[in-house]
Amino acid sequence: MKKEFDFNRIGKRMPYTTPEGFLDNLEKQVWEQVKDEVKPSKPKRNYSLWYFISGGLVAASVTLLLVFNILPGHQKPDDFEAFEQAFSNLSHADQDYLLTVYQDDLFMNQ
Incomplete structure (x- = not known):
C-alpha cells in the first residue's frame, strides 16, 4: 500500500492557531528579559x-x-680561612709538595 505523498492535497492552511498579537507580545517579553541580563555590570577581577x-x-x-x-645567621666562611684550614690538615710532605709546585708555577712567577 504505497501511496505517493502529494503536497497539493494538503493546501496552505496552518494546523495551529494563536491569539491575535501573540507573537508581538512574546517578542516584547523576551526583550525585557534579555535587557535585564545584558546590562553592563562591574568588571569582575580575576x-x-x-x-x-x-x-x-x-x-x-x-x-x-x-x-x-x-x-x-647563616654566613659563608671566608675562603682564605677555609684554605688555611685545609692546608693545615695536610701532612708535612703534602704541604712541602704544594709549596714547591706553587713556587715553580710558570704563570705565578712572571
Whole structure:
C-alpha cells in the first residue's frame, strides 16, 4: 500500500492557531528579559591570576634567598680561612709538595 505523498492535497492552511498579537507580545517579553541580563555590570577581577602571580613571586624570592645564602645567621666562611684550614690538615710532605709546585708555577712567577 504505497501511496505517493502529494503536497497539493494538503493546501496552505496552518494546523495551529494563536491569539491575535501573540507573537508581538512574546517578542516584547523576551526583550525585557534579555535587557535585564545584558546590562553592563562591574568588571569582575580575576583573583586566581593574582594569586598565581603573587605565589610565583614569593617562590622566586625564597629560591633566591636559598641560592645566595642571604638568610641571617647563616654566613659563608671566608675562603682564605677555609684554605688555611685545609692546608693545615695536610701532612708535612703534602704541604712541602704544594709549596714547591706553587713556587715553580710558570704563570705565578712572571
